Amino acid sequence: MKVIIVGGVAGGATAAARLRRLDETAEIVVFERSGYVSYANCGLPYYIGGVITDKEELTLQTPESFWQRFRVDMRVRHEVTAIHPAEKTVDVRNLATGETFTESYDKLVLSPGARPTQPALPGVGIDRLFTLRTVEDTLKIREFIEQHHPRSAVLAGGGFIGVELMENLRELGIDVTVVQRPRQLLNPLDADMAAFLHAKLRQKGVRLHLGCTVEGFAANGDRVNVLLKNEAPLTADMVVLAIGVTPDTGLAKAAGLELGIKGSILVNDRMETSAPDIYAVGDAVQVKHFVTGQDTLLSLAGPANKQGRIAADNICGGDSRYPGSQGSSVIKVFDMTIATTGVNEKTAKQAGIDCDKVYLSPMSHAGYYPGGKVMTLKVVFEKGTYRLLGAQIVGYEGVDKRIDVLATAIHAGLSALQLKDLDLAYAPPYSSAKDPVNMAGFMIENLSHGLVEQFFPEDVDALPRDGSVTLLDVRTPGEYADGHAEGFVNLPVDDLRERLREVPVGKPVYVICQSGLRSYIACRILAQQGFKCYNLSGGWRLYETVVRDRTAAQEAWPCGMEK
Amino acid sequence: MKVIIVGGVAGGATAAARLRRLDETAEIVVFERSGYVSYANCGLPYYIGGVITDKEELTLQTPESFWQRFRVDMRVRHEVTAIHPAEKTVDVRNLATGETFTESYDKLVLSPGARPTQPALPGVGIDRLFTLRTVEDTLKIREFIEQHHPRSAVLAGGGFIGVELMENLRELGIDVTVVQRPRQLLNPLDADMAAFLHAKLRQKGVRLHLGCTVEGFAANGDRVNVLLKNEAPLTADMVVLAIGVTPDTGLAKAAGLELGIKGSILVNDRMETSAPDIYAVGDAVQVKHFVTGQDTLLSLAGPANKQGRIAADNICGGDSRYPGSQGSSVIKVFDMTIATTGVNEKTAKQAGIDCDKVYLSPMSHAGYYPGGKVMTLKVVFEKGTYRLLGAQIVGYEGVDKRIDVLATAIHAGLSALQLKDLDLAYAPPYSSAKDPVNMAGFMIENLSHGLVEQFFPEDVDALPRDGSVTLLDVRTPGEYADGHAEGFVNLPVDDLRERLREVPVGKPVYVICQSGLRSYIACRILAQQGFKCYNLSGGWRLYETVVRDRTAAQEAWPCGMEK
Structure with missing residues (x-):
């Protein structure tokens, strides 16, 4: 059996190693367009920041080590240029020599990954404008920083890689500004939770330029101008585009494989594509969301590795199934x-x-x-x-x-x-x-059990301040004095039983404390006295963070106000 | 409704607070024998070691704070001396005044906890011999250390509290010796995993005197002699008994409640005892083990808190059920x-x-x-x-x-x-x-899937060294030279395919590497060539740790050799 794998990073490298462990006699060839295989994609921002000091650390395996251990023929700087499912062949170009050739396969695994979304904007491609996806990209950015000592950077986009890069550039002492159209970073967060992230970034001196549309880039001497809609351009010594990634599925499309959302490769839970003997794994494939059951795209290393293993199992006659992704993710931010x-x-x-x-x-x-x-x-x-x-x-x-x-x-x-x-x-x-x-x-x-009913930060401002409802803050007088929501009256929870007569009968009561615990206790006291009560979930802590985030966004950047 | 709670620490305090949240009108009285309520049992060793510096930190709540927030009448230094289930009353002694009185209840919650097992040995009770269970015990030990600056301590027993105390005494610079009959510390661990713990303790200078029977204690001037079976006594400036805990159920027994193993209180999954309107929670009750379904005792704070909440729910007309304990535990050891x-x-x-x-x-x-x-x-x-x-x-x-x-x-x-x-x-x-x-x-x-078969550290020594089986160590020559199991021949995994002829055909192969990963790969190569193969689970790392633990125990303490 001859297996060809397109792409030698997470999913592809895992598939190759697993294939060998299952089948000592298979011929396994991996074509990887970049110069590196099995590299630590998720570590790239930390190499730029100098947290990971040794380049070798980024490349978990080399073609040589893969050959030694697994007898896998890892050919780097080889680009697969076409798939011919009917003939079961692929066309390949050796990027070093320019030579092209055709390889046959019995089984094909596509692990092309995703590439940074390149907006069709004027100026994309100029000097000092970077993307970050491969080891080569990383080396380029680090080399630039070492040679030119940029003092400022603009990041366009605030996903996982973008936020990690913010931290790493900031730790190098670089002045960092983030600009993007969405009003929050890290899309997997709801806006209220993102407010804590925004606060941390602002505290660390990162400028958040959210809700702004980038319209292009222009060289400005040794610097770059980032052109914004309705606003003066930002100028910086370097710019990194981290707007997002797009499944790299041109090959699959050209070969007539069925595609899913955003041009991703359609696979079943055995990681089989629509073409016989062709499997696909990793960032390029559409997966079922484990929770919603909906089709989705997720660029995460964990699923890619699991899928590579599953494809290998099935190629070797097993029946392994991918149960779907639930998008678990974690990120360090300072x-x-x-x-x-x-x-x-x-x-x-x-x-x-x-x-x-x-x-x-x-x-x-x-x-x-x-x-x-x-x-x-x-x-x-x-x-x-x-x-x-x-x-x-x-x-x-x-x-x-x-x-x-x-x-x-x-x-x-x-x-x-x-x-x-x-x-x-x-x-x-x-x-x-x-x-x-x-x-x-x-x-x-x-x-x-109906022991408590909640209201939320987004409800606070809309509550009537006309006396038709009672607004209680049950923290201590000191906490209340340090900051409280407009119209809320202080009545500490520990005094509530004695001062119950101060709470007007017959009106709903909305209760706030710091975190939601004391207000819950207050709600229990009041509810048992016949009051209709609502507890602010998340408390003043969450409410204040959300309000401050909104205020900071408005004050800092007028364009953040655009519709 | 009048609820009496016996014991105001984890389970009792939780029950009291939950009861009040569910029923604003109930009369709730807690009798606590010690001078403290709701204290941080699990923090006591860290106060001795000075990690927790402020005594106030140990007492999460006071009777005053409980009254203010929950209108719970917490009476410390009050000991319940008898329960009369038929009359629904308890007899109580005020330990401060000596006064005794009787209180009626509608519902009774027993949360007496467990007390340190006091062996019936000569000398128990002498000066400089301590137990550790309550805030008072803790203060006594800390005061002793501050006044007398002991240079050495013997700990009898090596459960969770014992090990935490080892660390804390050691960090104070005290010479610590642990003595107990069992040959391993921390019973929830298997012996092989305990070997890592023993190694860490030895590295930190704790003397492990395991497999030795303590026969008594004797004053020796300003010091204490710990008398051992078949061996000279140990002498130290202080001794702490941490042999284990016993459910403190004298009251429940005298009241005729049904008891379980080790005199624990029998409860159903609603935390109801055999007597009407009497509930019991915490370290004193017998629980079902979630995994085995067997009856068991577990002294852990998590279950106690959950059970207190469940008892309160049921007292207030709910139907909350305790699903059993699975004994999850964690401990910091240096x-x-x-x-x-x-x-x-x-x-x-x-x-x-x-x-x-x-x-x-x-x-x-x-x-x-x-x-x-x-x-x-x-x-x-x-x-x-x-x-x-x-x-x-x-x-x-x-x-x-x-x-x-x-x-x-x-x-x-x-x-x-x-x-x-x-x-x-x-x-x-x-x-x-x-x-x-x-x-x-x-x-x-x-x-x-039968892809690999395992053998274990306990099997290694029994493997025949007569050539009837092949013993392979597939690590690098350097790793092999640093230490290897007797009779195992070095053949690095990356050379295995080329040197396959060196592996005798027709004999089972036992393969070792450092952690079990490379040996798994070697087993896959060999199995596909027709060899019957076994992979050492845990690898040289585990095997070496187990062997070293055995050797260290034998060398250090002859009595550790007793049968």
Whole structure:
């Protein structure tokens, strides 16, 4: 059996190694367009920032090491230029020599990945304008920085790679401005959770130029002008385009393979394309979202690796199935960690799911043990069924742990009510006796029993201030004095029972505290006295962060105001 | 409704707060024998070590704060001396005044906890001999250390509290010796995994005196002699008994409540005892083990808190059920983290479960990102069904995360084969594209497909060295030279295909590498050439650690050799 693999990074390299382990006699040839195989895609921004100091670290394997261990013929700088499914051949060009040739296959695995989206804008292609996807791109950016010591950079786009690059450029002392049309970074977050990210970036001196449309680029001496719609251009010593990626499926399309959304390659759960004996894996394929069941694209290394293994299994006569992706992701942003799994509220609603949510602000570990920090956790679930849909966490230590617990719960089909029962490991340096995930379960159970009703930051400003409802802030006078929502009256929870007569009878009560816990207790007191009560989920902490984000965006960049 | 709660720490305090949130009108009285309520049991060793500096930190709530927020009447230094289920009353003694009185109840919650096992040995009770369970115990030990500056301590017993205390005393510069009859510390670990813990403790200068029986204690001037069977006594400036805990159920027994193992209180999954309107929670109650279904005792804060909440729900007319405990636990040991969930191999076998296991040594995060460290992960599962039974992890960063993912998988009833499918969050600072938990799943799937067969460290010494089997070490010559198992011949995996003729045909081959990965690849090469092959699970790394642990125990302490 002769297997040809197009693309030697995550999915392709995994498929090659697995194939060899399953079949010692197969001929396995990998064509990789770049000069590197099996490289650490996700490490590239850290090489630019000097966190990863040795270039060798980026290339997990070389063609030589792959040959030695796996007898896989890894041909770098070889580009497959055409697939002929009927003949079961591919046309290949050796980029070093220009030579072209044809190779036959019994089985073909496509792992072409995705390439940075290149907007069709004037000036794309000029000097000092970079993209970041391959080792070569990385080396180019790092070399530029070392030679030219840029003092400023504009990043167009704020996805995972973009945000990682922000951090790494900033840590090098470079003045960083981010510009993009969407009003928030990291699309897997809902806007309220992104507010914490924005705050951290602003604190670290990154300028956020959100809601602005880039219209082109122009050389300006040794610098680059980034042309904006309705606004003066930004000028910087370098620009990186990180607008997003597009499945690199020109080959598949030309070969007549069935395509999915955004030109991705259509595969079934065995990673088989529409053409016999052709498999496809990684960023280039369309997958089912594990939660919504909808078709989706996800550029993540975990799924690519799993899919490569599955394709190899099936090529060797197995029956391995890919269960779908749920988009679990995590990113370090300076000292902060941000993680998501499943779908966010925005996506759930777009998918037509009737969803509810809780926010909580637990400590990463027991408050009495030094070093604990607050995280903000948002859990989204389906109304009525309590099906877990997704979670987002922003914080420091322990964020990645809780997202993986929630990812596992979602994968296993646990209901949101079962989160309270999880028997998680506790010791003071690691967690609390009631882990944040348990706490989310307790809160959702309380909702399910009607013990409390919620309102949300987005509802606060619309509440009537005409006396028709009661607005209570149950924090201490000191906390209240430090900042509070307009129209909310201070009545500390511990005084509530004695001062109950101050709460007007017959009117709904909206209660705020710092994180939502004391206001929940206040709601329980009031509800049992016959009041109709609503608890601000996420508390003042979340509300204030969202409001400050909005204010900062408005003050900093007038164009952020465009429709 | 009047509710009396006996014991105001984890389970009792949680029940009190939940009761109030559910019922604003109930009269809630808590009797707590010690001077503190709702204190941080798990933080006590860290106060002794000065990690937690402020005593106030240990007491999460005070009677005053509980009254202010919850209108719960917390009476410290009040001991309940008798329960009269027929009359629905309890007798109480005020330990401060000596006054006794009787209180009636509608509902009673028992949360008496467990007390340190006091062996019936000569000398128990002498000066400088301590136990550690309450805030008072903690203050006494810390005060002793501050006043007397002990230079040496003997700890009798090596459970969680014992090991935490070892670390804290050691960090104070005290010479620590641990003595106990069992040959390993931390019973939730299997002996092979405990070897890593022992190695760390020895490295930190803790003397392990395992397999030795303590026969008594005797004052020796300002010091204490610890009398040992078949050996000279140990002498130290202080001794702490941390042999274990016993359910504190004298009250329940005297009241005629049905008891379970070790005198624990029998409850159903609603936390109801055998007597009407009496509930019990926490360390004193017998629980079902979630994995084995067997009755068990577990002294852990997480379950106690959950049970307190459940009892309160049911008292208020709800129907909350406790699903059982799976014993998830985590402990910091100097810079190391050790965690377990479910049952270990030893317990599974005792429960009559036919089990199998895998060991792996993955990095905590991507190898190319700085700071990653190796962890050792053992997953135990049922043969044939691939039901997950338990996991143990010893390592550094990320250990607590993986145990919680595995705990969630076990709770959700995922099979060991499904671990490979979990969509976990990956970025270089947090994990690898194939997370350690995924890797365990891949390995177990390989076993299930017959792609590889395993042997284990405990099998190595018994392998014939008479040429009837082939013993291969497929690491590099350098690694082999640094240390290898007797009789194993070096043949690096990358040379195996070329030197295949050196492997005698017709004999089983046992293959070792460092962690088990290269030997797996070698096994795949050999198996496809017709060899019957066995891969050393855990590799040289695990084998060497187990052997060194055995040697160190033998060399250090002759009495460790007793039968």
